[in-house]
Structure formats: structure tokens, C-alpha cells
Amino acid sequence: MKRKGLLVLMLLFLTGCQEIYSVEDRAIVQILGYDYVDDKEVKGTVGIPHYGEEEKRTVEELNLTVTAQSIKEFTDKIEKESSKPISIGKLTVSLYDRELAENGLDEFLDVLSRDPRIGRNIHLGIVDGEVQEMIEAKYNQNETTARYVNSIIKNNSRRNFPRSNLHWFLYAYYAEGLDGYLPLLKKQNSHIKVTGIALFDKGTFVSTVEEDKVLILKLLKEKVEKGTASLPTEEKTGIEISDSNVKYRINTKGEVPEFNISLTITGFINEIQESSLDKEQTPELANKLEKDFAEYFKENSEELIAQFQENNTDPLGLGNLLKNRRQGFDKEKWEEQYPDVPVNVDVDVKITGIGISL
Amino acid sequence: MNKISGVKGVNIPEQFLITPMFVFFVIHSMQVGVGIMGFEGYIAEHAGFDSWISILIAGAFMHIVLWMTYSLLHSSGGDIVSIHRGLFGKYIGGFLSVVISLYFLLLALTVLRTFVEIIQVWMFPSLQMKLFTAVFLGIIYYLVVGGFRLVTGFCMISVILTLPLLLLLLFPIQIGNVNYLYPAIEHGFVDLLASAKATTLSFLGIELLLIFYPFIKKPQQSVKWAHFGVFFTVLIYLATALVAFIYYSEEQLKQVTWGTISLWKIVEFPFIERFEYIGISLWVYVIIPNICLAVWGATRIPKRLFKISQKKMVILYCVILFTATLLLDDRQIVEKINDFTSQVGFYVLLYIPVLFVISKIFHKVRDTNET
Numbered sequence: 070m071k072r073k074g075l076l077v078l079m080l081l082f083l084t085g086c087q088e089i090y091s092v093e094d095r096a097i098v099q100i101l102g103y104d105y106v107d108d109k110e111v112k113g114t115v116g117i118p119h120y121g122e123e124e125k126r127t128v129e130e131l132n133l134t135v136t137a138q139s140i141k142e143f144t145d146k147i148e149k150e151s152s153k154p155i156s157i158g159k160l161t162v163s164l165y166d167r168e169l170a171e172n173g174l175d176e177f178l179d180v181l182s183r184d185p186r187i188g189r190n191i192h193l194g195i196v197d198g199e200v201q202e203m204i205e206a207k208y209n210q211n212e213t214t215a216r217y218v219n220s221i222i223k224n225n226s227r228r229n230f231p232r233s234n235l236h237w238f239l240y241a242y243y244a245e246g247l248d249g250y251l252p253l254l255k256k257q258n259s260h261i262k263v264t265g266i267a268l269f270d271k272g273t274f275v276s277t278v279e280e281d282k283v284l285i286l287k288l289l290k291e292k293v294e295k296g297t298a299s300l301p302t303e304e305k306t307g308i309e310i311s312d313s314n315v316k317y318r319i320n321t322k323g324e325v326p327e328f329n330i331s332l333t334i335t336g337f338i339n340e341i342q343e344s345s346l347d348k349e350q351t352p353e354l355a356n357k358l359e360k361d362f363a364e365y366f367k368e369n370s371e372e373l374i375a376q377f378q379e380n381n382t383d384p385l386g387l388g389n390l391l392k393n394r395r396q397g398f399d400k401e402k403w404e405e406q407y408p409d410v411p412v413n414v415d416v417d418v419k420i421t422g423i424g425i426s427l
Numbered sequence: 428m429n430k431i432s433g434v435k436g437v438n439i440p441e442q443f444l445i446t447p448m449f450v451f452f453v454i455h456s457m458q459v460g461v462g463i464m465g466f467e468g469y470i471a472e473h474a475g476f477d478s479w480i481s482i483l484i485a486g487a488f489m490h491i492v493l494w495m496t497y498s499l500l501h502s503s504g505g506d507i508v509s510i511h512r513g514l515f516g517k518y519i520g521g522f523l524s525v526v527i528s529l530y531f532l533l534l535a536l537t538v539l540r541t542f543v544e545i546i547q548v549w550m551f552p553s554l555q556m557k558l559f560t561a562v563f564l565g566i567i568y569y570l571v572v573g574g575f576r577l578v579t580g581f582c583m584i585s586v587i588l589t590l591p592l593l594l595l596l597l598f599p600i601q602i603g604n605v606n607y608l609y610p611a612i613e614h615g616f617v618d619l620l621a622s623a624k625a626t627t628l629s630f631l632g633i634e635l636l637l638i639f640y641p642f643i644k645k646p647q648q649s650v651k652w653a654h655f656g657v658f659f660t661v662l663i664y665l666a667t668a669l670v671a672f673i674y675y676s677e678e679q680l681k682q683v684t685w686g687t688i689s690l691w692k693i694v695e696f697p698f699i700e701r702f703e704y705i706g707i708s709l710w711v712y713v714i715i716p717n718i719c720l721a722v723w724g725a726t727r728i729p730k731r732l733f734k735i736s737q738k739k740m741v742i743l744y745c746v747i748l749f750t751a752t753l754l755l756d757d758r759q760i761v762e763k764i765n766d767f768t769s770q771v772g773f774y775v776l777l778y779i780p781v782l783f784v785i786s787k788i789f790h791k792v793r794d795t796n797e798t
């Protein structure tokens with residue numbers, strides 16, 4: 070009995086033999102970005118938070134930049150420059166510059182999807198400008214760049230920007246007939262701004278959605294519970310969207326499939342310029358605004374879809390939809406058809422309120 | 428009936444018997460092992476996203492095989508060893524029983540090796556396989572030597588402890604896309620059957636009933652619990668597969684080696700960043716009873732055949748498992764052994780209906796000759 074107990078104790082203490090990593094002794098990479106140098110080389114920059122003494126509660130960020138020919142070599146080189154072993158498990162943001170994205174991100178995506186230490190909810194972003202500059206710049210006293218960029222992307226995806234993270238991008242990257250998109254970031258003085266959406270054809274950056282059309286893409290992809298748009302007329306009428314719903318239908322009777330997208334938007338008016346306000350005609354005015362907004366969304370959606378087709382990118386996943394709803398999907402045939410495939414958008418806007426003042 | 432067939436039932440003292448309800452836990456634990464960690468990719472290979480239908484087909488097949496197993500055992504009153512002896516005689520029957528024993532050893536090896544692989548890839552890349560396997564087999568030896576009742580108890584703990592893991596499926600559902608999971612049966616029936624066959628590795632395990640049947644207190648009452656067990660397994664697999672199908676895109680699923688563990692990666696709690704670590708650690712509770720049952724079944728057969736002490740056989744089999752685990756040290760080989768076991772298991776499952784038919788004919792011929 071005594072011997073058995075001793076054995077159990079020994080097993081218990083054996084667990085202490087596993088190598089222990091203390092947080093202070095590790096370089097925890099939170100942001101990682103790559104710049105294009107030339108055909109063969111990339112320049113990688115990492116941001117490692119460095120926590121100061123407890124009384125001061127300051128966060129400094131240590132940046133390392135190296136140029137390497139492959140990602141593997143990059144990791145080795147970074148390790149050489151760091152005084153502590155590198156940990157990649159807390160990575161929250163990974164950035165790529167425009168040129169790199171235009172040349173294809175396939176290699177980087179492969180590494181990200183293969184590594185078990187990397188989470189699926191990290192954010193990817195395309196930078197208009199130099200990544201190194203963006204990561205190295207100081208923005209706010211008590212916030213690291215990683216946190217800053219992360220919260221910018223997160224905050225905006227709650228409003229006008231479509232959601233994106235590593236998982237969704239990989240989902241689209243591997244799927245047939247579906248392409249991914251990532252937020253496009255730009256450094257402006259001491260701020261970072263999301264300026265649009267970068268559209269991809271598989272792993273290659275092909276086109277951008279401008280800021281004013283970003284909401285349209287979000288409406289076509291997902292449920293929008295908070296978003297704002299305004300009519301481009303002189304009257305400056307603004308709508309705040311409180312709910313939306315999008316449905317895709319395919320008519321596969323003919324040789325070329327026909328897509329019908331119906332979009333239902335519910336919202337309330339949050340801005341009307343006084344000159345157009347006519348207190349007597351509120352119901353008619355609401356009807357008119359509903360029509361105007363429906364027209365606005367329809368026009369913009371159609372423009373956007375035409376842009377997708379022109380650039381041969383399919384962020385709406387029309388091909389994937391077709392594949393799943395019709396037998397005998399022929400990928401090559403679809404790719405030929407895609408630029409000219411008819412897509413009809415039908416928008417229904419419902420205005421539920423005009424605020425608390427007339 | 429035993430008098431007519433000439434086969435003596437196996438009598439186990441009452442203190443070693445389990446109540447009928449526990450058959451549910453035994454069957455379920457034996458079925459759910461490492462298969463569930465990555466079966467999504469395998470089954471989608473043939474029938475794509477339609478392969479959830481294949482899970483139902485495979486499940487129905489399992490229920491039929493289970494019914495045959497019970498019918499086979501009811502009429503003989505013993506276990507696989509006595510059935511083999513009664514039908515094929517001492518030598519051929521004995522040989523077939525040894526094959527079944529080796530099959531269970533193979534099952535144990537597959538589960539153990541795959542789990543070690545998972546730990547190596549996901550948690551500790553520099554894991555000392557020797558030490559880990561030795562400690563793991565030590566626990567298994569301890570449990571198996573404790574007897575069938577002990578293992579059964581552990582099965583119950585394992586099922587209850589890992590049940591909350593099912594709730595984790597809610598996270599990927601929130602993120603998933605239902606739009607592309609359209610119930611259009613694009614794939615032919617042949618594809619669906621091929622997928623159903625690929626599902627078998629995940630459903631293997633009900634054959635164990637052939638061995639532990641004499642240990643059930645009132646076998647007649649355990650039938651419904653066994654069916655519940657299989658049904659529960661089918662439900663879990665169906666739920667996991669459907670969630671995986673809405674979470675991954677069809678081609679992405681083919682890139683993912685362990686679909687279910689990768690599903691856990693999206694789980695986010697404020698207090699833990701990587702939930703898959705907890706998931707894998709908790710999965711030890713599923714793996715241990717699974718291997719224990721397989722080793723117990725594998726060693727029970729030689730004991731019945733040659734009257735060797737089961738303890739010695741457990742030691743021998745554990746040593747075999749240890750060396751085999753160390754010898755198979757390559758991802759490719761692990762994949763191959765999974766495929767191989769899946770194939771073998773499929774044929775063992777097919778063997779049960781064959782045995783069923785032979786036994787029916789055998790009894791009929793004997794009955795008519797007697798009268």
C-alpha cells in the first residue's frame with residue numbers, strides 16, 4: 070500500500086518536469102506584418118508588448134524587422150534578434166502591404182492555417198502604405214499597435230464594414246466559387262483608418278470597395294444591425310439601419326443561371342435637412358424616402374456586382390451557391406459565365422421611425 | 428436451448444456482472460474514440476456535404492448489426508468463443524477467436540497511436556513519446572486488471588464528463604454559413620454508400636458485445652440500452668458533422684486534418700484563449716475507457732481459449748502496444764493504420780451477419796435432425 074501511494078506521488082510530481090514558460094520570459098508576438106521588397110524577399114515586422122513596472126502601468130512595444138526569403142527563414146531571423154524566445158500563440162493581427170497582396174498571399178495563408186498555435190479569430194488586414202511604418206508608429210500611450218488595429222477592425226465590423234477574420238478568409242480561400250475580402254487600412258498622421266475593403270481572387274488582391282459602398286457589400290453578405298447610409302442628394306437624408314435580411318435565389322432553367330437577390334432593410338431616419346421637412350406630409354414623405362433609399366441601394370448594389378464581375382472576384386459566393394443547389398457544377402464553365410451572369414437585386418426599405426422630433 | 432445446441436453458456440459469478448443500463452455507456456464509450464476528431468474530412472471526400480445522409484445510413488446499418496449480434500448471442504447464451512467453438516469446432520473456431528482478439532488489439536493501437544499524434548501536433552511538439560505512452564499504458568493496465576466492472580464505471584464517468592463538450596458546437600454554429608448547406612442530393616447512392624463506409628471507423632465498437640455479453644445481468648433487458656447507445660452515438664456524429672459542414676467550406680474541409688479540434692479553435696472565453704487545449708485534455712477521459720475496453724476484450728479471448736491468466740495477457744498486450752506505438756512514428760503511417768483499421772473493422776462488422784446466417788442454418792439443420 071505504501072509503495073503504491075509513493076508511485077502515485079511520483080507520477081504527480083513528474084508533471085513538474087514539463088518545461089515551464091513564464092510570461093515575462095517570452096516575447097509574445099501580437100502583431101505581425103509583411104512588406105514587399107522584391108520578387109524573392111519580404112520584410113517582416115513584429116510587435117511585442119513590453120510591460121513596464123507596475124506603478125507606471127505603461128506598455129511599450131518592441132519592434133523587430135528583418136528581411137527574409139521565406140517565412141521559415143523569417144522566423145529564424147527574428148529569433149536571432151530577440152533576447153527571449155518568441156511565442157506566436159497570442160497573435161491578434163497580421164498585416165500585409167498592398168504590393169504583397171497583389172502578388173498573392175498564398176504562402177502566408179498556408180502557414181497561418183497550418184500552425185496549431187494560431188487562433189482562427191485573428192484579424193488580417195491589407196495596408197495602404199508601409200506595414201513597418203504602421204506597426205512601429207506610436208498611437209496611444211497605453212495601447213499597443215496590435216490592440217489598436219485589432220479594435221479598429223472589430224469596432225468597424227460592428228457597423229458599416231463586413232465582418233472578417235482568418236477563419237472566414239480561409240473559408241472563402243479554399244471554397245470553389247467564393248472569394249474572400251479583407252479590410253484595407255491606412256495610416257493617417259497619428260491615426261489608423263479603415264478606408265475600404267480589399268477584394269481577392271483566391272489569394273490575390275484584385276480590387277477595392279470604396280468606403281461609401283462598403284455597407285452595400287455588408288448588406289449583401291450578412292445581417293446588418295447597425296449601419297448608416299445617406300442619400301447623395303442635396304437634401305442630405307441619412308438612414309440608420311436597424312435590421313436587414315438578404316436572400317439569394319437561383320433560376321437555373323436556362324443555359325445561364327440567373328440570380329435574384331432580395332434585400333429587406335429596416336431602419337429609421339436620423340437626419341433630414343430642414344428645407345425638405347414638411348410636417349403635414351409625414352406619411353407621404355416616409356413613403357418617398359423608402360422609395361428613394363430602395364433605389365439608392367439597388368443602384369449601388371448593381372454597380373458593385375458589376376465591379377465584382379469585371380474583376381472576376383466573387384465575394385458573394387454566387388458560384389458556391391450554384392454548386393450547392395444544382396447538380397453537375399462545372400467549375401470551368403462557371404468561370405467563363407461569371408462575368409456576364411445576370412444578377413437582379415430587389416430592395417425593399419422599410420422606415421420605422423423618424424426620430425423623436427418631427 | 429443450451430442442451431440442444433450442446434454449447435454451454437458462460438457463467439460469471441454475480442459480483443462481476445453489470446446491470447443492463449450500463450450497456451449504454453459501454454457501447455457508447457467503445458464507439459466514440461479518436462474517430463470523431465477528424466471524421467468530417469473523410470466522409471466528405473466521397474459525398475461532399477451530402478454525407479450527413481451517409482451517417483444515417485451507417486447508423487441504420489449499425490442498428491441492424493446490433494440486432495443480429497443480440498440474436499446470435501441469445502441463441503447461444505455464451506460469447507464469441509463459445510459461438511465459434513460450437514459452429515466451427517475447436518481448431519478453426521479457436522483460430523477465428525484469436526483473429527478477433529488481434530482485431531481488438533489493433534483497435535486499441537489505432538486509438539492510442541492517433542491520440543499520441545494529436546497531442547504531439549496540437550499541444551507538445553517535443554513530447555517524449557516513450558514516457559507518455561508508458562504512463563498512459565500504466566493507467567490502462569491498472570484499470571483493465573481491475574476488471575470489467577471497473578472499466579464500465581469509468582465509461583460512465585467518461586460519458587458524463589465529456590457531455591458538456593457538445594455545447595461547444597454552439598460557437599461554430601454562430602459563425603457558420605447555412606446558405607451553402609442545401610439538401611440537394613447531388614451525389615449518387617454509390618457515393619453515399621462509400622461515405623457510409625468511411626464512417627465505419629467512427630462507429631466501430633459494437634463487436635465488443637460479442638465478448639462482454641455474459642457479463643450482463645439480465646441480457647434481455649439490455650437490448651434497448653445497447654440500441655440507445657448506438658443511437659446516441661449516431662446523434663453526436665450527426666450533430667458534429669452538420670456543424671462542421673456549416674463552419675467549413677467544402678474544399679476547406681479537405682484541408683483540415685482534425686475537423687472537430689479545429690472547430691474548438693473558434694471557441695472564445697475571456698479566461699481562456701485556446702479552448703482546444705482543454706478539449707484535448709478532456710478527451711483523455713474518452714480515450715482511456717476506449718482503449719481499456721479494447722484491451723479487456725482482446726485479453727478476455729485468450730483467457731477463455733487457453734485458460735491463461737488474463738493479467739499476464741494484459742501485460743503482454745500492453746508491451747505489444749508500447750513497442751508498436753513507438754515503431755509507428757510518422758504521420759503517414761498513422762493515417763495508413765487508421766485506414767487499415769477502418770477496412771478491417773468494416774469486414775469484422777460484415778462478418779457478424781455472416782455468422783448470424785451460418786448460426787441460423789446450423790440450428791435449423793440440427794433441430795430437424797433431432798426430431
